[in-house]
Amino acid sequence: MLYIQGDAADPVVGQRVCSEDDGIVELSLHLVGENIEFEKRFLLWRVEAGHGQPSREIRLGVTPDGYTTPHPLTVPLDATTTYELRADFAWGGYGYLTFRPEQLAAGNVVFGSEQTESRQEYDDRDGQDFGCCVDD
Structure with missing residues (x-):
């Protein structure tokens, strides 16, 4: 699950990881508009991982x-x-979220479709809420 946290002046994008060897291998920021089709959303920023361990958090x-x-x-x-973040993860999956910078505040995270909650509430959620599988 992809999230963004921090205040609007210095936000950090992160991945709620399910395994130790996971991370963000590509991250992009897009402008979202009322009448803009998903594939045609305007690209504002993109980073890609080179060699080595991908990061789990990236400053926007x-x-x-x-x-x-x-x-x-x-x-x-x-x-x-409204902006959209899209990420490709090392395990082969992907994630996205939409947010407005006015939603960002210290101690909170934004995830999914503009969902906001405290970092503590987010961290207390079960990993299965975010697609993490638990081995029995």
Whole structure:
């Protein structure tokens, strides 16, 4: 499950991991509009992992060590505009979320379709809520 946390000035995108060797191998930020088809949403930023262990958290707009930025973020985000984050994970799956920067606040996370809750509530959720399988 993909989430974004922190305040609007310095948000961090993260992955709720199910296994130790997982991480984000590609992350992109898109502008969402009322009449924009999913495939045509405007790309604002993208980073890709090179070799090595992918990161589980990436600061929005920043290129982490070991990553490249084929599409840098060149515009500030508007507080009331809806954006979408899309991620490809090391295990082969993907995740996405939509958010508005005005939803971001210290101690909270945004996930899914603009769902917001405290970081504590989010961390207390069972991993199966986010698609993690438990071996018996």
